[in-house]
Amino acid sequence: VITKVRVSAAEAVADIADGASVLVGGFAGGGTPFNLLDALIARGLRGLTVIGNSYFQVWPLVEAGCLRRLVSSFPAPRDPAQRERFRALHDHGDLEVEVVPQGTFAERIRAGGFGLPAFFSPVGVGTELASGKEVRRFGGRDHVLETALTADFALVKAWHADPYGNLDYHLAARNFNPAMAMAGRTTIAEVEALVALGDLDPAAVVTPGIFVDRVVPVPSQVAWTARGQRQSYATVGAVKDSTQPRFGGKPRLTRELVALRVIRELEPGMHVNLGTGIPTVIGNLLPPDSGVVLHSENGLLGYGRFADEAERDVDLVSATGEPVTLSPGACIMSSGEAFAMVRGRHLDLSVLGALQVAENGDLANWSTGHDAARGVGGAMDMVAGVGRVIVTMEHTTLAGAPKLVERCTLPLTGRGVVSQVATDLAWIEVTPEGFLLRELTPGWTFDEVQALTAARLHPAPNLREMEM
Amino acid sequence: VITKVRVSAAEAVADIADGASVLVGGFAGGGTPFNLLDALIARGLRGLTVIGNSYFQVWPLVEAGCLRRLVSSFPAPRDPAQRERFRALHDHGDLEVEVVPQGTFAERIRAGGFGLPAFFSPVGVGTELASGKEVRRFGGRDHVLETALTADFALVKAWHADPYGNLDYHLAARNFNPAMAMAGRTTIAEVEALVALGDLDPAAVVTPGIFVDRVVPVPSQVAWTARGQRQSYATVGAVKDSTQPRFGGKPRLTRELVALRVIRELEPGMHVNLGTGIPTVIGNLLPPDSGVVLHSENGLLGYGRFADEAERDVDLVSATGEPVTLSPGACIMSSGEAFAMVRGRHLDLSVLGALQVAENGDLANWSTGHDAARGVGGAMDMVAGVGRVIVTMEHTTLAGAPKLVERCTLPLTGRGVVSQVATDLAWIEVTPEGFLLRELTPGWTFDEVQALTAARLHPAPNLREMEM
Numbered sequence: 001v002i003t004k005v006r007v008s009a010a011e012a013v014a015d016i017a018d019g020a021s022v023l024v025g026g027f028a029g030g031g032t033p034f035n036l037l038d039a040l041i042a043r044g045l046r047g048l049t050v051i052g053n054s055y056f057q058v059w060p061l062v063e064a065g066c067l068r069r070l071v072s073s074f075p076a077p078r079d080p081a082q083r084e085r086f087r088a089l090h091d092h093g094d095l096e097v098e099v100v101p102q103g104t105f106a107e108r109i110r111a112g113g114f115g116l117p118a119f120f121s122p123v124g125v126g127t128e129l130a131s132g133k134e135v136r137r138f139g140g141r142d143h144v145l146e147t148a149l150t151a152d153f154a155l156v157k158a159w160h161a162d163p164y165g166n167l168d169y170h171l172a173a174r175n176f177n178p179a180m181a182m183a184g185r186t187t188i189a190e191v192e193a194l195v196a197l198g199d200l201d202p203a204a205v206v207t208p209g210i211f212v213d214r215v216v217p218v219p220s221q222v223a224w225t226a227r228g229q230r231q232s233y234a235t236v237g238a239v240k241d242s243t244q245p246r247f248g249g250k251p252r253l254t255r256e257l258v259a260l261r262v263i264r265e266l267e268p269g270m271h272v273n274l275g276t277g278i279p280t281v282i283g284n285l286l287p288p289d290s291g292v293v294l295h296s297e298n299g300l301l302g303y304g305r306f307a308d309e310a311e312r313d314v315d316l317v318s319a320t321g322e323p324v325t326l327s328p329g330a331c332i333m334s335s336g337e338a339f340a341m342v343r344g345r346h347l348d349l350s351v352l353g354a355l356q357v358a359e360n361g362d363l364a365n366w367s368t369g370h371d372a373a374r375g376v377g378g379a380m381d382m383v384a385g386v387g388r389v390i391v392t393m394e395h396t397t398l399a400g401a402p403k404l405v406e407r408c409t410l411p412l413t414g415r416g417v418v419s420q421v422a423t424d425l426a427w428i429e430v431t432p433e434g435f436l437l438r439e440l441t442p443g444w445t446f447d448e449v450q451a452l453t454a455a456r457l458h459p460a461p462n463l464r465e466m467e468m
Numbered sequence: 469v470i471t472k473v474r475v476s477a478a479e480a481v482a483d484i485a486d487g488a489s490v491l492v493g494g495f496a497g498g499g500t501p502f503n504l505l506d507a508l509i510a511r512g513l514r515g516l517t518v519i520g521n522s523y524f525q526v527w528p529l530v531e532a533g534c535l536r537r538l539v540s541s542f543p544a545p546r547d548p549a550q551r552e553r554f555r556a557l558h559d560h561g562d563l564e565v566e567v568v569p570q571g572t573f574a575e576r577i578r579a580g581g582f583g584l585p586a587f588f589s590p591v592g593v594g595t596e597l598a599s600g601k602e603v604r605r606f607g608g609r610d611h612v613l614e615t616a617l618t619a620d621f622a623l624v625k626a627w628h629a630d631p632y633g634n635l636d637y638h639l640a641a642r643n644f645n646p647a648m649a650m651a652g653r654t655t656i657a658e659v660e661a662l663v664a665l666g667d668l669d670p671a672a673v674v675t676p677g678i679f680v681d682r683v684v685p686v687p688s689q690v691a692w693t694a695r696g697q698r699q700s701y702a703t704v705g706a707v708k709d710s711t712q713p714r715f716g717g718k719p720r721l722t723r724e725l726v727a728l729r730v731i732r733e734l735e736p737g738m739h740v741n742l743g744t745g746i747p748t749v750i751g752n753l754l755p756p757d758s759g760v761v762l763h764s765e766n767g768l769l770g771y772g773r774f775a776d777e778a779e780r781d782v783d784l785v786s787a788t789g790e791p792v793t794l795s796p797g798a799c800i801m802s803s804g805e806a807f808a809m810v811r812g813r814h815l816d817l818s819v820l821g822a823l824q825v826a827e828n829g830d831l832a833n834w835s836t837g838h839d840a841a842r843g844v845g846g847a848m849d850m851v852a853g854v855g856r857v858i859v860t861m862e863h864t865t866l867a868g869a870p871k872l873v874e875r876c877t878l879p880l881t882g883r884g885v886v887s888q889v890a891t892d893l894a895w896i897e898v899t900p901e902g903f904l905l906r907e908l909t910p911g912w913t914f915d916e917v918q919a920l921t922a923a924r925l926h927p928a929p930n931l932r933e934m935e936m
Contacts (some may be wrong), residue, residue, distance in 0.1 A: 084737040107584070111796070114804075115811025115853060116575070117606035120586035135907060138585035138615075147606075164761075164770075164797040182812060198796035203639065204672060205626065205799035208769045210739055210814045293632075293678070301676045302632075328666035331673035336582075343583030346678045372704055385583060 004165045004215045011038035012216045013155075019068075020043050021151035023109065023180040024052035024061075026296040027335060029322045030314055031173030032057055033157040033190040034221040038156070041066065051149055053105065053176055053335075055082075059295065062086060067095055069121050071149065073102040074375030089306075094132035101129060101293075102297060103339030103381030104146055106179060110336045112150035113182025113211075120344065121146050126415045129376065154184025157220075158207065161191040162198070165212030166205045174206065175298045175335045181207045188214040206334075224259040233306045244344040250448075252424035253466075255281050260391050261422045262351055262465060265390065266292045270348040271341075273297065273382055276320045278392040278422075283318065288327075294318075295347055297338045297378040302330030319378065330417065339378070342385035350386040352379060354393045354418075356408045359434035359455040361418045363391065364410035376413075383414035395423035395452055402454035404428070404435060425449050426457075427466055434458060439466040471660065472633045472683050477507035480656045480684045481623075486513050487536075489619035491577065491648040492520035492529075493804060496789045498782055499641030500525055501625040501658040502689040508623070509534065511547040519617055520841065521573065521803075523550075523643055530554060530834035535563055537740045539617065541570040542843030569597060571807030571849030572614055578804045580618035581679075589614050590811065591852040594883045595696025596835075597844065614807060622652020625688075626675065629659040630666070634673045641783040642674060643803045649675045651667075656682040672842060674802075718916075719911050722894035723749050726860050729735045729890045729907075729934060730819055733761045733858065738816040739809075741765065741850055746787045746860040746890075751786065756795075762786075763815055765806045765846040770798030807846070810853035817923065818854040820847060822886075824876045827902035827923040829886045831859065832878035844881075851882035863891035863920055870922035872896070872903060876894030893917050895934055901925060907934040 007010040012034055016022065022040070026032030033077060037060055047068040052058040052073035059082065061067050065427040075097055077083050089095040100108065103124050120143035121281045124130040128464055134145040158167035167189055181187045189207075194217040253261070259281040264270065268291025274282050283294055284306050294303050296318040307316065307323040318324045341347060356364040363383060367377045383389055396402055404421065421428040426449050427439035440449060442465045449455045474480040481504055490508070494500030505528055515536040522542035527550065530717050543565055545551050557563040569591050570574065579587055588611035592598040603614040604640040624645040626635035635657055637645060649655045655677075662685040671734065720731070727749040734740065736759025742750050748787045751762055752774050762771050764786040775784065786792045792831055809815060824832040831851060834844045851857055872889065889896040894917050895907035905925045908917060910933045920926050 043752075105583070111587070113812055114575070114808040115813065116587050116589055117611055118604075119579070119584050121584055136586075145921075162797055166797060166799050169671075182808060200797075200799075201748045202770075202794055202798045202800045203637075203642075205801075208799045208801060208805075208809070209797065210769060210809055211812075215721040284841055295678075301678060317633075326670055329630055329634060329668075329677065330670045331634050331668075331676045333676060337676075339648060341676070341678055344581055344679075345583065388933075 002067070002161060004209070004213060005163060006216045008043065009035040009216050009218055012214045013039045015041065016040060016043065016045065016153055017342070019047040020153060021049040021051070023151045023184050024050060025154070025177035025180050027053050027057050027155040027172070027175035027177065027319065028317055030298070031157045031169065031175045031177050031318055033155045035218045036155040036188060036216070037061065038158065038189045046192075049151070051151055054101070062089065062095065064364050069096040069098070071098045071100060072261055072375065073100055073105045073398065074377050075099065076375050090181070095460045099129060100337070101376050101380035102378035103342060106176060106334075106339050107337040108146055108149040109176065110179040110184045112148035113179055117146060118145055118147045120144065125384070126225040126412065127380060127410045129380065132234055138354050139287045150183045150185065150425065152185050154180045154187040156181045156187065156189050158189045158191045159461060160193050160195050160200060161189055161215045161217070162195050162200055162214070163272050164197060165189065165209030165215055166200050167191065167207040167212060168200060168204055171313060171315040172299050172317065172332055173217045173327040174332060178207050179336050181211045187211055188212045188216065190216050190218055192220050193217060208397055247419050250443055252395070256285065258422050259285055261427055262390055262392060265420075266290065266291065266349070271346060272341070272349045272351065273347055273386065274320070275350070275352040275379065275382070276377075279351040279353065280318070280320045280322055281288070283324065295338065295341060297335060297381070298331065299333045299335050299338045300324070300326070301338070302327045302342070303332070339381055342378070342381050345385060347386045349388045350382040351390045351392060352382060354391040354403065355411050356403050357391050357418050357430070358405050358408045359430070361416040361430045362408045363389070363413045363418050364408040365413050367411045371409050376431070379413045383417040387417045387418050390403055391418050393421070393423055395425040395449070402452055404453045404455055406455040425452065428457070434462050437463060439464055441466055471631060472677075472681060472765050473631060474682050477503045477658065477684050477686055478510065480504065480682045481507045481511065483773050484508060484511065484513065484621055487515040488513070488621060489517040489519070491619045491622040491652050492518060492525040493622070493624040493643065493645035494522050494525045494646050495643035496638070496785055497524050498766070498785055499625045499643045500647050501623045503686045504623040504656060504658045504684065505529065511926050517579070517619070519619055519796050521570070526905055528670065530557065530563065537564040537566070539566045539568060540843065541568055541573045543567065544843050546565060560635045565722065567597065568802070569848035569900065570846035571810060574644060574802075574804040574807050576614055576617040577644065577651045578647040580616035581647055584616060586613055586615045588612065592848045593852070595848060596879050597848065597896060618653065619652045622648045624649045624657050626657045628663050628668060629657055629660050629680070629683045629685070630663050630677070633657065633677030633683055634668050635659065635675040635680060636668060636672055637674055638722065639781060639783040640767050640785065640800055643801060646675050646796065646802050647804050649679045651885050654681045656678055658684050658686055661685060662690050712913055714740060718911055720863070721888050724753065726890050727753055728893055729895055730858055730860060733888075734758065734817070736760065736775040739763055740811070740817045740819065741815055741854065742788070743818070743820040743847065743850070744845075747819040747821065748786070748788045748790055748817060751792070764811060765803060765807065765810070765849070767801045767806045768792070768794070768798065769794045769801070769804050769806070769809070800811040807849055810846070810849050813855065815854045817856045817858060819849040819858045819860060820850065822859045822871065824871050824873050824878050825889055825898070826876045827884050827898070829884040829898045830876045831857070831881045831886050832876040833881050835879045837878050847881050856887045857885050859886050859889045861889070861891055863893040863917070870920055872921045872923055874923040893920065896912045898927070903927050905931060907932055
């Protein structure tokens with residue numbers, strides 16, 4: 001009898017050869033097949049093409065020199081020294097990097113798994129990530145032709161497997177794994193437990209065994225940190241201390257106060273996605289009875305405040321990496337389905353950080369332009385799919401340069417997509433006439449804020465001090 | 469507090485207006501929102517566009533005169549009198565009918581729900597259902613551009629719902645419901661039970677509440693028969709009595725014996741899809757320890773023999789409507805995922821019935837050409853996605869006309885797709901040189917079979933009598 005079960009990760013990856021293409025599951029560390037990655041790195045292969053969401057999945061392979069090409073949403077590590085090495089590899093032509101908007105990343109893999117070679121998507125139109133791609137109008141809106149992603153191998157991380165290879169996933173460890181399991185020509189699953197045939201509820205199987213070629217039962221590892229060591233999310237996802245204003249001189253709003261200003265815009269029943277940076281603070285400050293439903297693109301709908309030490313689970317983090325809790329009525333899905341909610345226009349609001357916002361509503365928040373070591377994540381998907389985008393950011397850069405500008409000079413995330421901007425100095429609306437200054441941080445004057453803004457501010461007729 | 473719960477089906481559909489477009493869930497009767505359909509029919513609306521898999525979902529609306537346009541995979545009822553009325557409506561121009569291959573039907577709805585306007589598919593290339601559509605080559609293979617399907621309303625049938633609208637589905641009642649719930653601008657769910665927020669396991673929610681606008685708890689109805697009455701699947705899915713040969717004169721193989729000849733081709737570990745007609749018999753004759761995994765496009769992998777009276781469940785039928793059992797290791801998925809297995813080339817064999825097979829391997833099995841009242845089902849998806857196709861059929865029509873021909877005269881299902889043909893007279897291989905006759909039904913000669921064949925038969929060097 002042929003069995004799919006392998007006794008070791010080493011045996012399971014033994015036939016991956018130099019130059020192979022490999023899909024690697026996981027979003028942040030959750031759902032990442034670290035044991036298979038270790039075994040793959042130990043093979044000392046060269047010239048691999050790896051398709052993985054972020055540096056959690058790809059960095060150890062980069063550092064080990066296994067890669068020729070990388071397809072990823074967030075490839076660059078956060079650690080400055082690693083980031084420098086990543087940039088050097090790229091600049092010397094030793095590593096080819098294709099950055100893909102995160103929802104498009106999910107859909108391209110899903111299309112591959114579903115046997116569909118290409119599809120049109122509204123995401124990324126007008127940005128550099130769409131350059132050279134066919135654009136066509138459907139329903140009065142431009143769409144980009146995106147092609148399917150498949151690979152010789154898929155390495156996925158599941159929870160239970162039966163001997164046929166039926167798989168389920170632990171909480172948000174689902175993320176990209178089901179789509180990747182379908183898109184690998186040979187799919188290898190690292191699983192936490194092997195159960196008997198018939199033990200899994202047929203309706204609870206997420207990946208049917210038909211897609212799975214090998215199953216390796218092996219104890220799960222926790223997340224990889226930026227230093228290539230593993231440690232718990234308690235460290236990886238730690239929220240930056242931000243109780244003090246970051247600038248000298250006159251007091252600006254703290255990150256928490258900027259977050260609270262945005263919370264005043266929220267209403268019961270709204271579905272909201274929160275990006276990296278100040279937006280993550282919003283989830284933690286929302287009262288439990290707010291009625292606001294938080295969406296996270298790794299595959300959560302209805303998450304709540306940050307988890308405390310006792311509640312933490314590596315498989316229950318938001319897309320920005322923070323350990324979170326689930327609210328009653330929460331549900332868990334794949335990342336592909338999470339982005340379907342975005343692209344299908346079911347979200348009411350996206351709150352994002354920014355590098356620059358222009359007076360025409362253009363947003364730049366994913367690249368400083370000359371940086372190969374960058375990632376785009378889900379931002380392009382958000383601005384293409386969500387009708388209202390609020391930007392939260394410091395009014396100026398650390399060096400004091402204005403971030404509100406006439407025209408963005410950095411690569412765009414989306415054209416004319418920003419509705420409002422909450423900074424540590426002001427609450428601003430983007431109108432057809434440009435920036436409308438509605439509220440000022442207490443203690444600041446119109447002229448002072450205008451002096452730190454590289455575009456004209458129009459004072460609202462009822463311009464007033466911000467209230468909390 | 470706004471609640472999604474409605475006390476009656478009538479209230480839930482009260483704002484559907486003349487001319488609206490409506491998606492209706494269900495595959496055969498399973499997962500069909502019959503209570504919502506009743507309420508909709510009672511409204512006496514006109515000019516609706518309805519998107520539903522088969523006559524189970526659409527016939528009552530057709531009969532009630534509600535429809536202007538129909539998008540369906542199997543629209544025509546089986547009942548001859550109903551079929552005649554259906555044809556008359558179509559011929560008089562009172563009803564526009566768009567027939568869509570079943571897997572493409574699932575994907576077009578999914579694309580709509582996922583916010584993607586169009587995609588390329590390998591299904592239906594070279595057939596009349598692809599005529600007028602853009603064709604483009606990817607990976608050396610032609611693909612057809614298919615567009616998304618969405619609608620003003622989606623009527624779905626779920627199992628449990630919580631007040632937020634999170635849904636799960638009972639067994640194979642899942643089918644098209646999750647995709648349709650995402651593709652409706654207003655989605656109305658008929659559910660069997662309302663549970664408290666938090667009662668559903670987040671990981672077991674199939675349709676997140678973000679997609680659901682109204683929930684109606686109401687007792688489930690059983691399946692609709694061809695006469696518009698409801699009765700159990702015991703009647704609807706009954707297998708035709710086929711223990712006697714259907715032709716006079718010299719004995720031919722019974723349907724069971726033709727099925728057994730195909731079973732000799734099966735090996736442990738093979739994944740096999742069985743079409744309508746003789747192929748359905750195969751599933752019932754397979755020994756339990758065969759190791760063959762049966763796939764059903766409504767969303768089952770690993771089903772077994774027909775269910776007996778005590779085991780029958782309206783939500784556990786194969787795609788051909790027979791009540792079936794689940795084997796250990798079975799899993800249940802949506803129809804979209806079931807067709808992903810097909811299009812993604814994971815099936816080893818498709819066994820289909822046919823109207824005509826040509827010596828170049830062309831297959832015609834979905835339309836008699838001049839019949840508006842027809843359906844295509846999943847056959848085009850199967851032949852586009854499965855490398856080996858065995859046709860089982862009677863060697864001649866009821867009128868005695870040959871079904872093995874030089875060139876098909878009926879509309880094609882696929883070009884050059886048939887590998888072997890099992891008839892009640894012979895076992896034939898399709899080769900580059902044409903039909904290779906390998907085995908004869910005992911008692912029949914080469915010349916006798918050739919005389920009932922409208923293409924040249926090449927006798928195999930080792931031509932012999934069939935053994936069972």
